[in-house]
Amino acid sequence: QVQLVQSGAEVKRPGAxxxxxxxxxxxxxxxxxxxxxxxxxxxxxxxxxxxNPATGNSDxxxxxxxxxxxxxxxxxxxxxxxxxxxxxxxxxxxxxxRVVSGSFDYWGQGTLLTVPS
Amino acid sequence: QSALTQPASVSGSPGQAITISxxxxxxxxxxxNYVSWYQQHPGKAPKLMISGVHNRPSGVSNRFSGSKSGNxxxxxxSGLQAEDEADYYCHSYTGSRPLYVFGTGTKxxxx
Numbered sequence: 001q002v003q004l005v006q007s008g009a010e011v012k013r014p015g016a017x018x019x020x021x022x023x024x025x026x027x028x029x030x031x032x033x034x035x036x037x038x039x040x041x042x043x044x045x046x047x048x049x050x051x052n053p054a055t056g057n058s059d060x061x062x063x064x065x066x067x068x069x070x071x072x073x074x075x076x077x078x079x080x081x082x083x084x085x086x087x088x089x090x091x092x093x094x095x096x097x098r099v100v101s102g103s104f105d106y107w108g109q110g111t112l113l114t115v116p117s
Numbered sequence: 118q119s120a121l122t123q124p125a126s127v128s129g130s131p132g133q134a135i136t137i138s139x140x141x142x143x144x145x146x147x148x149x150n151y152v153s154w155y156q157q158h159p160g161k162a163p164k165l166m167i168s169g170v171h172n173r174p175s176g177v178s179n180r181f182s183g184s185k186s187g188n189x190x191x192x193x194x195s196g197l198q199a200e201d202e203a204d205y206y207c208h209s210y211t212g213s214r215p216l217y218v219f220g221t222g223t224k225x226x227x228x
Contacts, residue, residue: 044120107164
């Protein structure tokens, strides 16, 4: 069965970087985009960007340009999202999701990032 | 690209039907048949309920149905049950940057 398993919760100081992993299993990793979505406490879902595991191509929303990188290691079917220059406003749960025909059909369990102010 | 507009809350009694609207523009909801709906219970990851405007993934109850008219998509939950109490988000492909946009979210309460 398809599964996306994310790395554990993180606590980072302001200005630091975080790298969240998303390990895929149960399907061919390179066949579907992996997107990242975040959700601040009590807030809605915010789409962050996409990555094509086959090519490594990616794109991100404007607000993260310059401080976000989405990469992958196809040998271990794992996608990564690295966010730098963290502030307290980056405190949120980060999700990876598999994309099929424009829908996010499987999601990771979420990774809580806390950046104390 | 602004978030798609959803009502903040919708409520209904057990057994009733409710409908959640999702209003976008001709650049997202109105322009493509790539509208999805997600259910999220507290502390859990979102779950895909409807894809491609009206398609139900395997395992999703047929009490959930989706539709679209112009720039507005809708999710209808019929035969409302206590387990349907959750947050619901719509989602659309845009064909440009940003590639996707979520709705503002709707809290469904079962009275």
